[in-house]
Each structure stands twice: as C-alpha cells, then as structure tokens.
Amino acid sequence: MPRCSDPLPACGARPAAPPVWTRRRREALAGYAFVAPDLIGLLIFVGLPMVLALGVSLFSVDGFGGYTFVGLDNFRQMAADAQLWQSVKVTLTYVVTFVPIGFVVSLGLALLVRDHFPGVGLVRTMFFLPHVISLVVVGVVWQFLLVDKQGAVPALLRPVGLGEVSFLGNPALALGSLVVISIWFLMGYQMLILLGGLKDIPKEYEEAARVDGATAWQRFRHVIWPLLRPTSFFVLVNSTVGAVTGLQAFDLVYVLTKGGPAGSTSTVVFYIYQQAFTFNNYGYAAALTTAVVAFLVVATGLMFGATKGGRFDVG
Amino acid sequence: MSVRLRALAGYMLAAITVAPLVWLLVSVLKPADELFQVAVPSRLTLDNLLYVLTEVPIGRYMLNSAVVSVAVTVVALVLHSMAAYALARLRFPGRQVIFSVIVSTLLVSLPVILVPLFLVARQLGLLDTYAGLILPAIFHAFGIFLLRQYYLTIPRELEEAADLDGCGYFRRWWQVVVPLSRPILASLAVLFFLANWNAFLWPLTATREPDLRMVQVGIATLQGQYGSAWNYVLAATVVAAVPTLIAFVLGQRRLVEAIKTSGLK
Numbered sequence: 178m179p180r181c182s183d184p185l186p187a188c189g190a191r192p193a194a195p196p197v198w199t200r201r202r203r204e205a206l207a208g209y210a211f212v213a214p215d216l217i218g219l220l221i222f223v224g225l226p227m228v229l230a231l232g233v234s235l236f237s238v239d240g241f242g243g244y245t246f247v248g249l250d251n252f253r254q255m256a257a258d259a260q261l262w263q264s265v266k267v268t269l270t271y272v273v274t275f276v277p278i279g280f281v282v283s284l285g286l287a288l289l290v291r292d293h294f295p296g297v298g299l300v301r302t303m304f305f306l307p308h309v310i311s312l313v314v315v316g317v318v319w320q321f322l323l324v325d326k327q328g329a330v331p332a333l334l335r336p337v338g339l340g341e342v343s344f345l346g347n348p349a350l351a352l353g354s355l356v357v358i359s360i361w362f363l364m365g366y367q368m369l370i371l372l373g374g375l376k377d378i379p380k381e382y383e384e385a386a387r388v389d390g391a392t393a394w395q396r397f398r399h400v401i402w403p404l405l406r407p408t409s410f411f412v413l414v415n416s417t418v419g420a421v422t423g424l425q426a427f428d429l430v431y432v433l434t435k436g437g438p439a440g441s442t443s444t445v446v447f448y449i450y451q452q453a454f455t456f457n458n459y460g461y462a463a464a465l466t467t468a469v470v471a472f473l474v475v476a477t478g479l480m481f482g483a484t485k486g487g488r489f490d491v492g
Numbered sequence: 493m494s495v496r497l498r499a500l501a502g503y504m505l506a507a508i509t510v511a512p513l514v515w516l517l518v519s520v521l522k523p524a525d526e527l528f529q530v531a532v533p534s535r536l537t538l539d540n541l542l543y544v545l546t547e548v549p550i551g552r553y554m555l556n557s558a559v560v561s562v563a564v565t566v567v568a569l570v571l572h573s574m575a576a577y578a579l580a581r582l583r584f585p586g587r588q589v590i591f592s593v594i595v596s597t598l599l600v601s602l603p604v605i606l607v608p609l610f611l612v613a614r615q616l617g618l619l620d621t622y623a624g625l626i627l628p629a630i631f632h633a634f635g636i637f638l639l640r641q642y643y644l645t646i647p648r649e650l651e652e653a654a655d656l657d658g659c660g661y662f663r664r665w666w667q668v669v670v671p672l673s674r675p676i677l678a679s680l681a682v683l684f685f686l687a688n689w690n691a692f693l694w695p696l697t698a699t700r701e702p703d704l705r706m707v708q709v710g711i712a713t714l715q716g717q718y719g720s721a722w723n724y725v726l727a728a729t730v731v732a733a734v735p736t737l738i739a740f741v742l743g744q745r746r747l748v749e750a751i752k753t754s755g756l757k
Contacts, residue, residue: 201583207661208584215575216590218631223597226608233608242614286505294499302744303506306513309740311690313708314729317715318516321722327528329515361509366751373752422604428692432712446603453607454697462607469604477599 227470234464239457251464261465263440264448270352271359271444272420279360279416280409283367288397290368291375301372305365312362312425316432319358320345348441351434355442358433359425367412374408375401414480422446422469445469520730524723540727548724550731552703553710558735560622560695560706561688564629565681571630573677576639577665581651591640598633602693610697620701628698629688635680638754642676643669679750682743689736707732 234251236244255261290301307315322329323344331340344354378401386396420426426444430436436443436451443451449469453462520540522533544550578584579591602609609628610619618624646669654664670677692708699705705713711728718724740747 204582204661205584208578208582208587211574211578211582211661211665212590214571215631215636216594218571218627219594219597219633221612222609222628222631223600223605224593226605226612227600229608229611230605233611238611289498289502289505292495292498294495294502296499297502300502300506303510305748306510306740309686309736310513310733311692311708311736313690313692313711314733317711317725317729318512321519321726322512322515324528324722329528329530332528332530361512365509369748369751370754418599418601422601424601424603424693427603431692431696432715446606449607450603450693450697453610459607459611463611466604466607470600473599473604 230463230466230470232463233460234467236460236463238459238463244460247460251461252468254461255464255468260440260443261445261448264443264445267352267441267443268421268426268445271356271426272417274353275356275359275420276413276416278356279363279367280413282360283364283412284371284409286364286368287371287375288401291372301365301368304368307362307364308366312428313432315358315362316429319354320433323354345434346438348439351438351441355429355433358429359420362425362429363416363419367416370412371405371408374405378404414477418473418477422473516726516730520723520727522723527723540723541731544724544727544731548710548714548728549702549705550707550710550728553705553707554732554735556625556704557689557707560625560629561685563622563626564688565684567626568630568632568635568684569677569680572635572639572680573670573673574665576636576643577669579636580640580643581648581669582661594633594636598637606693606697609694613698618698620699620704622704624698625695625704625706628694629691634754635684638680638750639673639676641753642673646672675746676750678743679746682739682747683750685739686736686747689739 233244235246235248237247237250238244286304290297290304310318323331325331325343325346326341330344331342334340334342342350344350382400382404383396386400391399422445427446427450430442430444430447431450434442436447445465446469449462449465452458452465518533519527521536521538522529523535523537524540526533575594579587579594613619613624613628618627650668650672651664654668659667690708691706692712695706695709696712699709711725711732714728715725
C-alpha cells in the first residue's frame, strides 16, 4: 500500500495515491483486532470481577448461587466483625514488620554483591533460589524445619535453651515466623531489582566522593541513596501491595498455619477466602473485597501523590 | 569492606539462605525413622521418592500443571505480543485510553478479586475444567506492558521496509517484530511458566475434581492427608520442584533480565 502522507523519500516516488482515510482505517482496524483478545480477556477476568464485587456485596449469596438483596447489611456487618478487625491487625503488623525489614535485608544483600568477587554470580543465584520455589513448597519445608521439639530449628536452638519453643504453635511467634519466611522468600527478588538500580549509578560519583574523603556511610547516604530512590520506591510499593494482597499473604498462611493459632496469622485475604469458601458467605466476602479495593485505590493515590510518583525530581 | 571480607560474608549468608533447601534434599534421602535426627544419616534411600512416584498420583498432578503452564505461556505470549505491538505502533482512536485501562489493572492482584472471579467462572461454567484453569491465568497486564515498552525501542525503519515490501500488519508483526523480540519473549516465557507452575490459589479455588489437581494443590492435599508422614510430603515437594529448577537453570539469565527491567520501567 503506497503511503504518500509519510515523509519517507521512497514514498514520494510512488504514483496513484489512494485516499488517505483507507490507510488510516486499515491501520485502526488492525489495531483493534490486535488489542481485542487481550482487552476482552482482561475485561472479563479482571474488570468484570471488580465491578461484580461491588454489585454482589449488596446481596446475600447462598452456596447454590441464589441471590437475595440485602442492601448495605454486609457493610454494616463489618463494623461488628471482631475476626475481621483481628485480621486487619494481623495484616498491618505483617506489613509494618515485613516491608521495612525485608527492604533493609534486600538492600544489604544488593550492596554486598554489587561489585565483583570470586563466585559472586553463584552467591547471587543462591540468594534468589528461594524465590524460584513455590510458596507451597516453601511453606511445607519451613513447617518441617519448625516442627515442635523435633524440627531442625528447635534442634539447633537447643544449646541456647530455646529448643522447646513452639514457633508455629505460639500466637506471638507464629506471625514473626511468617515474616521471617516471607523475607527469606522475597529478598533475592528485591535484591535483583535493587542491584539493577545500583548498577545504573555511575561509578564516577562514588569515586569523586571517595577522593573528597567521604566515608563509606557518607557515600551511601549522599550519593547512592538519593540516586537509588526511584528503585527503592518501586520495591517498597511492590512489597507493600504484595504484603497486603499478595500471594504470600495467602499461600504461605494456608500451607503453614491455616490462619492459626488463635487467628494470629489470619491475614485479610485469608479471612476473605475463608468467608467465601469455608462458610459460603459470598456476599459478605464480596463486600470485604470491595473494601480492600477501595482501600488500595486510596492508599496508592496517597502514596503516589506524596512521592510524586516516586520520581523525586526536586531535591 | 575489602573484597575478601565481602566474599566471605557473601558465602556465609548464601550458605545460610540455601540451608533449608539443602536440608530438604538430604531429608528426602533419609530413612523414615531418622527424618528428624540432626546427624549424618546411617544410609541413603530412594524409598520416599519411589513411594511418592508410584503410590501418589503426582505424575497426574505434574501433567496437569505442565499442560496448564505451557498453554497459558504460549497463548499469553502470542496475545500479549499482538496487543503490545498495536499499542506501541499502530495508530487508532482510543489507543491511550485502552492502554491506561490495561495498565490500571496491574493494581489488582488475584487474591483481591478471587471471590468475584470465582462467581464469574461459575456463571461461565469454567469451574472444574482445564479452560477454567487456563483462561483466567492468561490475562495479565504485566506482559503487555513490558512488551510494549520493548516494542517502542524497535526502529520504525525495519517495519517501514516490510511495509514497502507489501507486508500487511499481521506479517509485519509476525515476521519483523516477533523475531526481533525473541530475547524478551524468552524472558517472559520463563517467568510465565514458573508463575503458573507455582500457582496455588486459583487452581485450589477453581477445581474440586481430584483429576484436575495441579501439582501445588496436590502437595497441599498430601500435607492434609498424610499429616505426619513427613517423608512422603517432603518427597512430593522435591519432585514438584524439579521442573521449577530446570526452568530456572535453563532460563536464569533471561529471568534475571526480566526482573531487573521490570524494576526499572
């Protein structure tokens, strides 16, 4: 198809240009045809569920798919649902411990393996390895390692007098264990992203600071940290969203503790799952889903606004 | 820190990191009655692995996982590449809006929409079918987004040459763009395969039928059934992790590249 509207020299030589709109229309048609399968799929399997959550939250749904309109009852129920607030508390505790500690550990690892030393590639791979294994396997392995009295971890801690501690049976320790295991699972992934960010910082900047007599801490504080901010922002947002709504907040909990003991590891997404698929309260679960989506939209908007999208152009 | 000190710290931390996985491997080879002994096993045995391979339908679970993971990966790559090409290159009204809509779905993770997605799948008759395991897993904006960013960097001149040769849009995409994007397609293939092989929540929700269990659901079921028969549960996890490790070893460099770029975009 000749295309005389284009500034290509070869085109100018072509005779008999057909009307421009044909070409445009053809391109547009091709565009829609190419995008359609993915767009329709996303609308059915992501968009529709989001809208549906809002609709279904106004109904009481029984196990056989019978819907009864109940208005805002599901939302009123939330206020008085002690177990829900317990799971909100669990999730928040999980987020405020897992996100910062995980970030510091990942950044430490990234700085450690940033420059070459013999075997650095293998070391990076070993840090990343847990992330390749599924969360189900991770859950099973750690449950095995933590088995009361017999597991490898209690056995190793016996000399220091901690061998009889029950890691997954004690509400105070179960959530802590979940945090540690989550960090073990995610740190290699975050390390890789931070490593990418570190590699983008020109070596000359640090060299210049070194020549000026800056200590290692000063070089980190005044050279690396400011330049690493966009990457750090991405990692922090990612791990926060992952901690609130991600798979590790479900898969790990499901395999490791089933939310116990005494609800101490029941995260919000695990609680929603239970409401829907253990108690068949689909309507209530949809209302909870709506609340989580609303929370996410507001939280993301706030974070985005507060950080100018993580760009930090100023200062 | 001196190089030697950093190396030493790196080796030690790496050893601690992989210790649980090494422990798993050793435990699987121990006789059942020595499973919890922190000592060198008296002998090594394949009994646990053989039991799982012969007495538990782990082969069936792995086959299900393989079918679903490969199907999702192939279909997703084709559809995402087409959509990404259109969004990066073709001009049509509403392109920006469509792109924004697609990107905004990145905010939503599966656990968040699980319940309504289950209701949609039920209405469509997708529960307890392979289609139900495959279809919802295909549509994810991440791949589209990454491919689009990549396609923006392909020189327009190459396509224009194909245009002059009389290629339509489909052939320009298939014969020019796709071959040029092999590296990123390979990266995404590793990523998609691993994600789907490791998927647990949706397969758990979408199937009740034991014959449709994917491997992660199979392990979780074993964990429930065999309770304290740890040797068998652990053996099953090792068997299930083998394809993951193979995919990882084969595609390590690609995977690492994909993860690094996803952080920079």
